[in-house]
C-alpha cells in the first residue's frame with residue numbers, strides 16, 4: 001500500500017462586518033475573513049494538505065483567485081472537488097488534523113458542527129477529522145485580530 005502525507009497552511013485577513021465562514025459553517029462574530037471566495041481558511045488549508053499529499057499542486061493552482069467563477073464561492077465546493085480529483089487518481093483520504101489560530105470567537109463549541117459538514121465532503125467519518133484551536137496569546141497579526149491562520153495535515157493511501 002502507498003501512503004502519503006501532506007501539509008497545508010492558509011491565512012486570511014479579518015475585517016469588521018464580514019461574514020465569518022470557518023470549517024463550512026457560519027460563525028457569529030464581529031469580524032469575518034476577507035478573500036476572493038467565501039474565505040474559509042480552514043477548508044483552504046485542508047484542500048492544500050490533500051493536494052500536497054497527492055503531489056497535485058495547490059488550491060490556487062486549480063481555482064485561481066483571478067477567475068470570476070470562484071468569486072464569493074462556498075469553499076465546500078473546493079473540498080468536494082479536491083476529494084473528487086484525489087479519488088480520480090485512486091487516492092483514499094485516511095484522516096486530516098487541523099489547527100486554527102485566532103483570538104476569537106471560541107471555536108470549541110462549533111467543532112462538532114464543522115466535522116459534521118467536512119467529513120462527508122471528504123467521504124470519511126467524523127472520527128477521521130480533527131480540528132483544534134489556539135489563540136496567539138495577543139501576539140502578532142493574529143493577536144491583534146487582523147488575521148486568522150489554519151494549518152492542516154492529511155494522510156492519503158492507495159492500493
Ligand SMILES: Nc1ccn([C@@H]2O[C@H](COP(=O)(O)O)[C@@H](O)[C@H]2O)c(=O)n1
Nearest residue numbers: 102103104105106107108133134135136
Ligand atoms: N479561538 C479559539 C482559541 C482557543 N480555543 C480553545 O481554548 C483553549 C485555550 O486557548 P489558548 O490559546 O489560551 O491556549 C485552546 O486549547 C482551545 O481549546 C478555542 O476554542 N477557540
Ligand SMILES: C[C@@]1(CO)OP(=O)(O)OP(=O)(O)OC[C@H]1O
Nearest residue numbers: 035036037044060063064065070
Ligand atoms: C480560494 C481562492 C479562489 O477563490 O481564493 P481565496 O478565497 O482568496 O483563498 P486563498 O486561500 O487565497 O486561495 C486560493 C484561491 O484561488
